[in-house]
Amino acid sequence: MRGRCWKFGDNIPTDQIVRVDRALQSLEEMAKHVLENLNPSFPREVKKGDILVAGKHFGQSSGRAVAPKAIEATGIAVVVVEYAARLFYRNCFEIGLPLLECPGISAGVSDGDILFVDMTKGYVYNENTDQEFKAAPIDPFLSRMLEVGGLINLPVEMFQE
Amino acid sequence: MNLVEKILARASGREKVAPGEVVVANVDSLILHDLSGYITSRVFEKEVKRKMRYPERVAMVFDHHFSPPNEERARILEENRAFARRHGIHLFDCGSGNIHNVAVRNGFVRPGTIVVGSDSHTPVHGTLGCFAVGLGNNSNAGTVMPFGKAWFKVPETIQVKISGQNKPGVCARDVALWLTGQIGEGGVVYKAMQFTGPYIKELEVWDRWLFPLITIDVGGKCSFIEPDEKTVNFVKGITDEPFEVITSDPDCEFADVWEYDASGLEPQVAASPTLGNVKPVGEFAGAPVQWAELGGHGGGRLEDIRQAAYILRGRKIAPGVKFNLVPSSREVFTEACREGLVQLLHEAGCTWFPPSTGSNQAINMGAMAETEAMVSTHARNFPGRNGSPKAMMYLGSASTVAASAVKGCIADPREFTV
Numbered sequence: 001m002r003g004r005c006w007k008f009g010d011n012i013p014t015d016q017i018v019r020v021d022r023a024l025q026s027l028e029e030m031a032k033h034v035l036e037n038l039n040p041s042f043p044r045e046v047k048k049g050d051i052l053v054a055g056k057h058f059g060q061s062s063g064r065a066v067a068p069k070a071i072e073a074t075g076i077a078v079v080v081v082e083y084a085a086r087l088f089y090r091n092c093f094e095i096g097l098p099l100l101e102c103p104g105i106s107a108g109v110s111d112g113d114i115l116f117v118d119m120t121k122g123y124v125y126n127e128n129t130d131q132e133f134k135a136a137p138i139d140p141f142l143s144r145m146l147e148v149g150g151l152i153n154l155p156v157e158m159f160q161e
Numbered sequence: 162m163n164l165v166e167k168i169l170a171r172a173s174g175r176e177k178v179a180p181g182e183v184v185v186a187n188v189d190s191l192i193l194h195d196l197s198g199y200i201t202s203r204v205f206e207k208e209v210k211r212k213m214r215y216p217e218r219v220a221m222v223f224d225h226h227f228s229p230p231n232e233e234r235a236r237i238l239e240e241n242r243a244f245a246r247r248h249g250i251h252l253f254d255c256g257s258g259n260i261h262n263v264a265v266r267n268g269f270v271r272p273g274t275i276v277v278g279s280d281s282h283t284p285v286h287g288t289l290g291c292f293a294v295g296l297g298n299n300s301n302a303g304t305v306m307p308f309g310k311a312w313f314k315v316p317e318t319i320q321v322k323i324s325g326q327n328k329p330g331v332c333a334r335d336v337a338l339w340l341t342g343q344i345g346e347g348g349v350v351y352k353a354m355q356f357t358g359p360y361i362k363e364l365e366v367w368d369r370w371l372f373p374l375i376t377i378d379v380g381g382k383c384s385f386i387e388p389d390e391k392t393v394n395f396v397k398g399i400t401d402e403p404f405e406v407i408t409s410d411p412d413c414e415f416a417d418v419w420e421y422d423a424s425g426l427e428p429q430v431a432a433s434p435t436l437g438n439v440k441p442v443g444e445f446a447g448a449p450v451q452w453a454e455l456g457g458h459g460g461g462r463l464e465d466i467r468q469a470a471y472i473l474r475g476r477k478i479a480p481g482v483k484f485n486l487v488p489s490s491r492e493v494f495t496e497a498c499r500e501g502l503v504q505l506l507h508e509a510g511c512t513w514f515p516p517s518t519g520s521n522q523a524i525n526m527g528a529m530a531e532t533e534a535m536v537s538t539h540a541r542n543f544p545g546r547n548g549s550p551k552a553m554m555y556l557g558s559a560s561t562v563a564a565s566a567v568k569g570c571i572a573d574p575r576e577f578t579v
Contacts, residue, residue: 011346011435011437013543015522015546016543020522020524024199037544057350060377060378061378061541062280063197063279063280063377064200064297064298065299066200083347083350086350086351086380087281087295087296087297087377094303095297095299139314141183141312151299151300151312152299152302158185159308160308
């Protein structure tokens with residue numbers, strides 16, 4: 001995946017990704033306001049295939065899966081973070097939105113940089129600075145979820161008695 | 162193995178599990194609230210389209226709404242009721258109390274079991290010796306409802322040992338708030354915590370509860386307290402359902418051991434924008450507040466109401482301050498009536514609200530304009546959760562909340578208690 005970088009900070013709660021009073025709205029409506037409080041131009045200017053980069057403990061607070069769903073609905077292709085909050089991490093894979101944890105990524109990218117992300121080999125390459133960042137490995141169970149497009153599409157035999 | 166590993170091994174039909182392994186395990190209780198429960202129910206009926214496998218294990222609690230504020234919310238609650246009827250799950254309607262208190266008081270939380278929920282503070286149930294975690298809508302709708310199962314990665318466990326005795330005017334909530342700052346947001350990402358040590362063992366169950374409550378906000382997966390006689394008596398006083406107490410092997414190993422001494426601690430306040438912004442109350446003293454509240458996932462306990470009453474006996478709250486009292490359950494309100502606290506606090510100028518989760522995310526109450534500030538026993542203080550992202554939320558003990566309500570600004574409760 002290759003795309004333009006949108007960079008956000010540390011400890012961003014899901015409440016700032018999608019405000020709770022929008023949590024029951026349509027995904028299209030939510031997508032128009034994703035992260036607007038932190039960067040008003042993000043929901044207006046984000047394009048399909050862009051890459052969202054954030055810092056430590058991204059997606060903390062409430063575990064509503066509408067937060068990653070709304071990010072996905074903006075066209076963001078992959079989320080790259082220093083590390084994600086546990087529920088947000090789980091939710092991304094369960095809805096089929098690729099996420100990579102890449103220590104050092106925050107300091108190594110700027111808004112608008114062109115990034116290349118390889119999920120399989122597990123690295124992010126910044127074309128503007130010629131820097132490469134190694135990602136934490138993804139559990140095979142989670143990779144399988146991404147391949148089939150989310151938890152609900154996994155074969156039922158995995159959960160039936 | 163420790164308690165969490167033993168529970169996960171038993172529930173996934175394995176002899177042993179180790180940190181890092183992914184298992185599919187049987188779930189004993191699923192608890193949902195009216196908001197995320199609604200989202201879960203839509204995923205279940207529109208995308209999953211299967212039968213509810215164990216409806217008796219599922220409870221939905223209306224706690225973000227104690228009464229619908231508009232037609233849209235009335236419709237959502239009606240859809241939730243219809244969903245509960247269609248699938249035969251338990252429903253606790255408006256006015257029942259906070260989701261986690263209701264779950265405990267109705268026997269959905271028993272030692273040795275797996276409790277999952279749509280609410281991110283579900284790890285609080287590790288207090289009773291459970292493996293308790295929050296799951297996303299897709300896990301709850303996609304595997305727990307149709308199959309009674311969920312996938313879990315076995316976490317590494319950190320032992321958190323707390324010793325020492327609090328100075329007068331300082332209580333368990335101050336220690337828990339302080340610990341949030343010590344461990345730090347994201348300080349235990351994906352990990353389990355065992356809360357132990359003489360300080361924890363001394364506490365009664367509802368005070369112990371304040372420790373696993375912080376799990377999610379320091380990034381943890383779950384927490385637990387080894388069940389003891391207090392735990393067993395507490396649960397037996399609530400439910401006749403059988404349960405099997407599981408405890409950690411005495412020789413189990415931890416990824417790390419962190420020790421803390423609560424002895425010298427001052428009352429603590431955590432101010433917006435994050436829980437990590439926690440400092441001794443003196444650092445924020447004098448900051449004006451227009452709102453005070455006992456409520457939320459960890460608040461509105463009988464212990465909180467008693468603390469506030471101790472300070473407000475013979476006093477009035479400051480002009481311009483509104484003090485919301487939100488019992489965490491109907492049982493708490495009954496007991497507050499019995500002890501004369503309802504009248505005492507009413508006459509001190511406080512306002513009683515129905516048992517619910519109170520101003521949590523301002524669904525039903527508690528929205529603030531950008532110029533306003535609240536001091537409360539809530540679990541979170543992130544911007545935008547209570548109306549304007551510029552409004553301030555200060556978290557403290559019930560004593561700190563009551564003292565601040567009397568003075569109209571953040572105040573040290575020891576002025577009134579010592």
